[in-house]
């Protein structure tokens with residue numbers, strides 16, 4: 001079943017067509033990759049899915065419902081969360097507090113419960129703290145839980161951003177260049193984490209990445225964008241051997257799996 005359907009989507013900024021007539025479907029529980037040169041329109045597609053931009057033409061369906069007119073908070077409510085190309089953490093809060101803040105979004109108690117500190121509040125808080133600890137463990141951040149986010153090494157800041165996005169219990173997670181700035185070893189660890197999280201949380205993942213080893217290593221399907229248009233779509237093998245892709249994007253030589 002397709003959890004996300006991008007149907008003939010176009011986004012224009014004045015005279016510039018950032019995304020032109022793009023079409024693709026993301027199957028539930030899959031990892032789908034979006035690749036393409038700088039300026040190809042990848043982040044614009046994320047911004048259209050998450051309601052930051054409105055489409056100029058076309059429509060976007062999530063679980064068969066049209067989401068094209070929804071506001072960003074409504075998109076988060078229906079189960080779509082994202083990370084950003086430029087990390088956007090609460091830099092002065094600790095690792096723990098960054099995740100807790102997001103977990104609070106799912107809390108079931110009211111402000112009144114919190115003021116009178118009743119049983120509902122206490123049970124709810126305990127649950128939130130155990131969710132935070134679980135995410136810290138899963139993302140390998142438990143030993144840095146008290147570190148101020150802005151002081152974490154860059155690779156761990158990226159992981160914290162993913163942990164914070166997961167705290168919202170999304171159905172669809174959008175990752176915008178999650179391995180940017182990571183060394184090969186960190187990238188491999190991140191790939192494993194993305195796959196583990198997909199399995200653990202029944203997640204669907206849409207990922208933009210320039211690291212070809214990551215894309216080719218984890219994606220079930222990949223779309224290649226160029227100048228806002230979809231150039232090709234297929235599995236890693238098909239993309240790596242597609243002559244149009246090789247010429248337009250990957251270079252003259254065939255890209256090998258890492």
Ligand SMILES: Nc1ncnc2c1ncn2[C@@H]1O[C@H](COP(=O)(O)OP(=O)(O)OP(=O)(O)O)[C@@H](O)[C@H]1O
Pocket residue numbers: 013016017018036037038039040041042043044045085
């Ligand atoms: N708000 C905006 N106003 C005007 N033009 C924009 C806006 N956002 C994006 N663009 C333009 O749309 C095109 C696609 O940009 P986009 O950021 O989606 O590319 P990208 O594939 O994500 O690139 P990169 O890999 O560098 O992040 C670019 O030409 C960009 O300058």
